[in-house]
Structures are given as C-alpha cells and as structure tokens.
Amino acid sequence: MIQVGTLNRLTVVGEFPFGFQLSTGSDTEGLVTLPTAEAPANLAAGSTIEVFVFPDETGSLLATTRRPVIEVGQTGVLKAVNVTHFGAFFDWGLEKDLLVPLQHQESTVDLGMNYVVHAFFDRKTHRILGATRLHPFLNEHGENFFAGQAVDCLVYAKTELGFKVVVEGTHTGLLFHSDAFIPPRVGDAINAVIKSVREDGKLDIALQRTDKHGRDTLSDAILEDLDAHGGLSTLTDKSPPDEIYARFKVSKAAYKKALGNLYKQRKIVIDKQAIRRTEQKD
Template identity: 30%
Template sequence: MMNLNAMKPGTTLHLTVARTTEIGYILMNSNRDEVFLHQLEASEGLEENQKVNVFLYQDHQGRLAATMTMPFIDLNSVAWLEVVGVKHNLGVFLNIGIKKDLLLSKDDLETDRNLWPQEGDKLYCGMKIDKRGRLFADLATSEEIETLSEPAPDTIRNQYLEGYVYRHGELGVLIFTDEQYIAFLHEDETDRIVRLGERVKVRVTFIREDGRINVSLKAPKEIAYGEDAETILAYLSENDGFMPYHDKSSPDEIKEQFHLSKAAFKRAIGKLLKEKKVEQSPEGTRLIEKK
C-alpha cells in the first residue's frame, strides 16, 4: 500500500517545520523524512513545529524541494498550461504556476519540429514521474479531453469559433474550442502547418450526429474568390494593367507568382471576366480601363 505521506515530486503534503536555517526551513513528515523549503518559496515567516502545506518538486539541480506556492496541476490533475520555452534537444517548458517550469519531453512530441508548440501556445497536460523519479508534463489523452466536451448544436454552421489544437492525426488535427466542442480540421481545409497547442480561429462546416464538428481555416468560397480576384487586380495595377498570365498558364507559373492553385486562379479570373474588369488574349490578361 502506497504511503500517502511519502516524499515524492508532484505531491502536496502537510509537513512540520523541524528546524530553521539562515536561508530557509527543514520540513519533516511523520516518517521523519526531510525536505528543504527556501525562504523565497515560503509565503510567510515560519516557526519550528508549525504545520504547512507545500508542493514538492525538483529544483534546477534535480534535488527534491518544497514550495508553499500551489501549482496549477499535480500528479492527480490536468489543466491548460502555457508554453514558456522551447529547446529542441529537450522539449517544451510549461508554466505550472511555480518558479520551476515543467518539461514536456521531446519524446512525447512529433518528430517534425514544425508541429511543436511555440511560446504562448497552450497544452492540456498533467504530471508524471519517470522511472528515474523525475517529474515531467504528461499530455492529456483524447479520452480526458472528451470528458470535458459538450455536443455542438445544429445552429452553429458557418460560425467562427476559437480553440486550441490538442492532437495531430493522419488526416488532420483535433481542436478543443472555447465552447468545449471537439472539432476536426481536415488537412484539406488548411493551407499551412498547424502546431500542437496553437490557438486557431476556424469556421464550422458541418455538425456531426455525435455532436462533434468539422471546421475549416479557409474562407468560404465566395469570400476566397473575392480575395483572389483582388490579388490579381492589385498585380495588374502595379504592372501597367497587363500580365502575361491567363487561364491557360501553367500551374507552376501561377503558384510562383500569385501563391494560388490553378483552380483558384481560374475561378478568380472568371469572376473578373464576368464583372468585365479584365479581358484575355493569347498574350495574357489586361485590365479594362473604366470610361
């Protein structure tokens, strides 16, 4: 049977001040195990035999230490934690509310570092102790996220929501929104890399029967067409009203010049032709001057 009063990192204990030192206090449990509480980690001046609640962690030298500041999580809880540092040889560091940040090991992250969280991102994590007794962050499982979730109503289609990416999958990522909905972002619905822990603003495209939602980072087609058309008009205006590109140009040329797919370029050109803002010839596309 585990000793609930055992001195181990990640636990909160009710200990007794055994004696004081010049820089802090020696705390002791009922088994007479001792741990050091630095005076900078004490919320008040303490006296011998006084009872205090402390959280145990490992200091920067790996020694067991105590603090009277209670962290956001312990070994029995999980919370959204902010990334405060990234070291590619170690992993990412998370703020848990005490002076010592908690490491999420690189072993628990994707091999592709482009998918790693950056400072300011947030991860839903708990704590764990490895075989060597070291304290690490522990990414919450999908099941733990699901216990927090709520089913989405049918009325939110095309609405914009915000949330944090909490899982990468083969076909896309999972997002937990501020409304506590679980959202799936398919890889076809984004034009960029989406990081773990990144806060994203997404548009609801579909509400599933189980209450989960499908979302997109892309604008609705009618808006996208307009934005792409404005890009082409701006290019024409900056180049004396002419460009050597048209709907027969190669996809590589279009991608290099406008950062658009061939299909998106053709849709935008079609919109401009219909609005009689441009005309095409075998040589390219010309801006129609207003009379």
C-alpha cells in the first residue's frame, strides 16, 4: 500500500511523455505519477525507485526523488519563507513549501525565522500540512520510558518553568530551568535523559544523569581523557562552565563532584592550573 507523505519504494508500471506511472507492484491500484524532470535517466518499465509521495491540488498522487526535511508524522526545524493572513509557508526541501495554517500555529510566525514544525496528513483537505502547535500530534504520557533512559530531544518552546521538548520524535517532555545548566535554544537538538516519569505519565527531562551510574560514567570519562592526554588536563574545577560542557556535556557542579570523588579515591591530584592522573590505575 502506498504511504502518502513518506518515502516509498515503487515499481515503474507505465511510461508516458510527461512522466512515469509507479505502483507497489504490477497491479494498477494506487498509481503515482513521477514527472519526467524528476526521473533518473536510466529509469524504465520494471525498474524500482524510492520516491516521496504527496497529493497535488486535485488530490492526485505525485512522486518526487527529492527528500523533504520531515515526512508525515515527523517533527523538525524549518524556516518560514512566506506569511499570509491564512497561514505561513515553510521550506521543507520540496518545490512547493509546506503550509502551516493559522489554526495550527502555536504563536504568530515571523518571516525568516526557524520554527519546530510537525508534518501531518489532513484527511479533510487531503493535503500534507504542518503545525507549530505540537500537542495535538505528540503523546504527553510516556509510561514506557524510565528514569535514567538516554533520549534524543528537540527543544520547541521556552516557558516560565523551563523548556518544552520533543522526546524521541513521539512524546513531549519538560526540561526545567534548574536542570538546564547550559540553556538551550528553541530548535536545538539535545542529548538528554529521563529524569523522572510522573504519576500522570508526563516526562521530566535532564541534560545529564544525576544518579550513581551517571557519576561513575563521568568519572570514567575524565580518567580516559587524562590517559589520552598524557595524564594531564588543564580543565580544572575553576574552568568556565562552557569549556567543561564542551568536553564532557555536563554542568560545572557535576564535574566538580566527579573530580572530588576521583581525588578521594587518589586517582588524581588537583592544583590551580591542572589535574593530573596518579600512577595508580584500575
């Protein structure tokens, strides 16, 4: 079955002056037209090709060999290239821009700005549309996640409490300001962990693990970094937070705790200019 709004591998079942007819097989159900200008030179009857399928203004299915930034059901960062009284258009990598109707906008869209957009197939209009109001399309309840689980997140809004994020492309979560030691920007893709799953199933997110496993992992990373640099590092507990985050993706507080634990274990020595690996090794 042909999936509208996603990539499909289809077979050429017909050739015409204006293009090729594609299908899932030799049958003629669900034919898709690939314009000649979009087709590779060696395409012929019986060939298979991967294409993105979308409806035109009449509802007929067209195919393109171009790949959009996001497919139906996906969320990503797009740039607003036109704003009208009924909606905003976003560049998503295809010839025709993606429309985000006014009723699907979280807030006013400004021309030239980047926004986090979700693509969906609107059954009423039989069109692929976008939305910057994400909650209707994403799951707020993540009972299948667990505390400490590593997740990929996309920041889509800033609030008084913190930052709203898309978790693994399917769920929403909240990164509190207190857990955002390096404040992200809307549109940033971040590596994070599940801090907790609330009783109502909503997800709290953190930029690093704060349990014993997280601390042990950071300690191991510090020792490996020292070994890779001859047992010496100028990244001390006095270093700027952004330098610490750039190397270890953790807060300065977490780094200082890990250094303190390694010092107590006599695995490192610390002075004002550097930390050094002791000769004692695991």
